[in-house]
Amino acid sequence: MAKSKLKKNQSGRMLKGSGLLFAVATPTFIVGLSAISLKPTAAQGGPNPKLVQLGRALFFDEGLSNPAGMACATCHNPTAGFSYPVSMINEATGTVPGAVESRFGNRKPPTISYARFIPQGPPTFDPRQQAYVGGLFFDGRAANLPGQAQAPLQNPNEMNNLVHNVGSPALVVSEVESGPNANLFKQVFGPEAFSQPADQVFQQIVQAIAAWESSPEVSPFSSKYDAYVAGKATLTAAELDGLRLFTGTVNGRPGGQPYVKNAECSSCHVLAPQAGQGPDLFTDSHYYNIGIPRNENNPYYAQTNKVTDPVGYNALGDDYVDLGLADFLYPDGGLVEGDSLGIKGTFKAPTLRNVDARPDAEFVKDYGHNGVFKSLASIVHFYNTRNLTRAPGEVIDFTKPNPYEGLKGKPFWPRPEYASPETLINPAGHATGPGRHLGNLGLTAKQEADIVAFLQTLTDAPPPPPAP
Numbered sequence: 224m225a226k227s228k229l230k231k232n233q234s235g236r237m238l239k240g241s242g243l244l245f246a247v248a249t250p251t252f253i254v255g256l257s258a259i260s261l262k263p264t265a266a267q268g269g270p271n272p273k274l275v276q277l278g279r280a281l282f283f284d285e286g287l288s289n290p291a292g293m294a295c296a297t298c299h300n301p302t303a304g305f306s307y308p309v310s311m312i313n314e315a316t317g318t319v320p321g322a323v324e325s326r327f328g329n330r331k332p333p334t335i336s337y338a339r340f341i342p343q344g345p346p347t348f349d350p351r352q353q354a355y356v357g358g359l360f361f362d363g364r365a366a367n368l369p370g371q372a373q374a375p376l377q378n379p380n381e382m383n384n385l386v387h388n389v390g391s392p393a394l395v396v397s398e399v400e401s402g403p404n405a406n407l408f409k410q411v412f413g414p415e416a417f418s419q420p421a422d423q424v425f426q427q428i429v430q431a432i433a434a435w436e437s438s439p440e441v442s443p444f445s446s447k448y449d450a451y452v453a454g455k456a457t458l459t460a461a462e463l464d465g466l467r468l469f470t471g472t473v474n475g476r477p478g479g480q481p482y483v484k485n486a487e488c489s490s491c492h493v494l495a496p497q498a499g500q501g502p503d504l505f506t507d508s509h510y511y512n513i514g515i516p517r518n519e520n521n522p523y524y525a526q527t528n529k530v531t532d533p534v535g536y537n538a539l540g541d542d543y544v545d546l547g548l549a550d551f552l553y554p555d556g557g558l559v560e561g562d563s564l565g566i567k568g569t570f571k572a573p574t575l576r577n578v579d580a581r582p583d584a585e586f587v588k589d590y591g592h593n594g595v596f597k598s599l600a601s602i603v604h605f606y607n608t609r610n611l612t613r614a615p616g617e618v619i620d621f622t623k624p625n626p627y628e629g630l631k632g633k634p635f636w637p638r639p640e641y642a643s644p645e646t647l648i649n650p651a652g653h654a655t656g657p658g659r660h661l662g663n664l665g666l667t668a669k670q671e672a673d674i675v676a677f678l679q680t681l682t683d684a685p686p687p688p689p690a691p
């Protein structure tokens with residue numbers, strides 16, 4: 224996209240209009256099926272239960288990878304809140320191996336719970352929030368759930384259904400046809416289902432998976448927090464303090480009477496202004512750069528071998544920087560210079576529902592797009608202290624050309640993976656706009672712990688059923 228086509232607005236910033244998006248979207252955008260096919264019809268009173276049953280079975284089907292052995296549920300498992308169920312991997316790397324075990328993806332698996340509520344892509348600019356919104360994946364490159372499901376099946380670093388290094392819907396179809404769910408598939412799509420063109424059968428496969436992902440089993444609203452909102456449970460003193468800090472209000476709702484302290488979490492991980500006004504999703508699905516550090520233990524940095532991973536290898540090696548939304552919206556893998564849309568290093572804010580869901584207390588989960596944080600306590604401490612050093616009162620200013628020059632104390636955190644002041648939220652470490660103290664929140668240790676206690680109320684219960 225020619226930069227000259229962008230008009231500057233009065234403040235000198237490039238105009239970010241949603242009209243630009245189709246012009247800059249790369250051909251890799253995954254459009255997917257229209258969401259209409261998933262909507263319940265009046266006659267059915269909900270999505271076809273057989274379709275949902277089929278989708279669930281396909282989601283757990285380990286025959287849908289090449290070589291066999293990896294299901295969607297291998298990476299998005301109910302035992303870990305629909306994220307990665309192997310504690311050791313979460314702790315050691317954060318990003319996870321694919322069906323070909325020597326290969327790793329560049330990002331960690333997010334939860335799929337509540338993904339059905341993420342606004343349809345492609346991401347568009349929301350002037351009210353001054354940020355892009357919508358789409359699936361950390362970078363919004365899939366429009367909707369059926370479109371998204373096509374990707375992991377054909378990703379060389381995930382389920383690896385490729386023929387001659389090109390994604391092969393036909394291979395996936397043959398796996399379903401010869402697998403344990405063939406009969407169920409025919410019950411849903413007709414006895415001749417597998418006689419249709421492979422592309423059409425493939426669309427039905429992802430449609431079924433998306434139907435299950437849209438079901439209440441995946442987004443049940445059954446957490447302690449939901450019971451509290453319904454008046455059926457009481458929060459402990461610590462949990463309630465955490466909620467009030469999260470929203471900065473006494474009633475735990477945006478716009479309420481100010482609380483003693485505001486951690487400003489709900490400006491991005493939003494909840495409705497009034498109870499019952501809409502589902503509290505704990506995300507606005509907008510894209511922000513919160514400045515999380517690079518994950519030095521991400522095996523993707525070393526995945527530079529074109530021979531062992533001809534399609535999914537990392538050409539930049541150690542120099543790889545995940546630019547999030549910019550990797551998708553700028554053509555050919557990114558603008559070398561400049562950032563006309565102001566999106567480099569921004570990632571979609573995830574829901575915080577099920578953020579603490581884990582099989583047992585010892586189990587380690589990882590957080591952030593690259594999995595660099597290994598506990599909720601550490602990421603909350605990060606929000607509180609990103610711009611601070613061990614010298615009391617010293618604040619790191621990321622708007623300076625060399626923010627680390629002349630610092631007296633050791634910074635609490637390694638530098639952000641992408642530190643540009645243009646996208647980093649509150650780069651100076653002193654609020655530059657209302658409600659943006661990110662990086663220097665001034666929370667006590669007790670207040671940090673209370674926020675974690677509150678996040679733990681967002682785990683759905685009863686525990687999701689085990690895999691079939």
Ligand code: HEC
Binds near residue numbers: 296371382
């Ligand atoms: C090898 C692990 C792995 C497998 C297998 C896998 N995923 Fe994922 N999934 C990921 C990762 C990593 C991401 C984030 C990637 C990114 O943002 O670029 C992701 C993202 C997603 C998202 C987007 C969530 C959001 O908030 O935007 C959905 C939905 C999803 N996967 C569903 C599926 C389905 C359906 C399957 C099976 C067809 C599947 N995944 C198989 C690792 C996996």
Ligand code: HEC
Binds near residue numbers: 469606661
């Ligand atoms: C400016 C918007 C914004 C604010 C304010 C904000 N977050 Fe986030 N949050 C994000 C984004 C964006 C991500 C994903 C960033 C990434 O992966 O690079 C995220 C990620 C997280 C995660 C990791 C979730 C996961 O599954 O990996 C947690 C936990 C979290 N935030 C909690 C909080 C808490 C607690 C607060 C308040 C102290 C807060 N956030 C304030 C935008 C925000």
